[in-house]
């Protein structure tokens with residue numbers, strides 16, 4: 001944290017008094033802190049305390065009264081290595097999520113290029129309200145980090161979730177971020193996700209149940225660790241707003257293949273997470289096929305194997321990973337795939353495990369590497385599974401550099 005430039009945003013919550021401890025902790029670690037407050041924040045803790053602790057005047061207005069100095073939120077946004085909003089009220093979280101830039105703190109947030117950490121503080125019912133949950137999900141989707149509030153007694157004397165996390169925990173969270181989270185900086189990673197649709201006629205297709213959740217979670221995890229991600233997505237209903245994820249939407253395996261082949265040579269790694277249709281109709285009917293009393297035969301032809309195609313052109317400095325969803329002889333089949341497609345590692349998820357596979361929010365995986373390492377993980381939310389996979393990916397990338 002030494003030498004890091006931190007913008008600390010303080011909003012109108014009782015927990016604002018803890019911001020003084022937070023400033024102290026940042027300064028003790030050698031950071032430089034600039035406090036930006038909302039008008040309501042100043043009702044809860046005086047700017048004099050904060051400017052005395054930081055050695056810098058607190059900013060809360062666009063102009064300094066009397067002398068007309070304009071405070072540039074753009075310059076501030078560029079100055080910071082990190083922006084921390086603690087405490088963050090439901091109101092500020094709502095404004096951040098929706099770009100309502102009616103005070104200095106929100107304009108600074110919108111201009112900030114640095115990672116943003118948000119430590120919510122509010123009453124339990126406000127925290128549990130669907131609008132707050134939705135706004136926090138939006139912030140996550142912008143790549144912001146939410147430091148979850150704790151459970152305990154609240155200012156209202158009610159017990160529940162909504163207490164701002166303690167200052168030393170907030171500092172530890174951010175220190176962790178600086179220590180490990182930027183391990184993929186300057187790396188370009190291609191990820192395929194979701195199903196592919198193979199058109200039969202204007203209203204019908206061959207597809208599968210893949211939701212794309214695992215691939216999107218991987219893309220977001222790579223982006224959070226500093227990578228530039230190219231997410232090649234089949235037809236899914238998921239959204240992602242991370243600035244460092246470039247999304248290419250495709251429909252068919254052929255389109256996914258072309259996009260992957262175009263992007264791979266410039267990248268450091270690729271993770272093939274899409275459930276690509278193995279076959280496509282040999283013939284596309286541009287009029288809707290009519291029902292008839294007879295049997296109907298659909299002639300299919302094999303699709304290109306994207307992972308295998310990338311495996312053929314892979315350079316020694318690139319890492320290629322794939323997935324295997326098996327129903328029988330799982331590890332044996334996964335290892336055969338790993339070799340056939342020239343992958344560096346393969347993530348095996350078994351349909352036999354409950355909580356694994358398509359459409360659910362959890363997954364249970366075993367990772368098998370080309371060097372013969374086997375690691376088995378428990379059932380976890382897909383986000384945490386993504387973190388495990390990206391850690392293996394990152395380790396493999398480091399070894400290609402050595």
Ligand code: C5P
Nearest residue numbers: 272273274276304305306307322323324
């Ligand atoms: O051979 P199988 O489809 O089981 O292999 C699964 C792995 O290969 C996954 O990583 C999947 O994304 C990838 N794959 C592909 N192109 C295909 C078929 C599978 O990239 N046509």
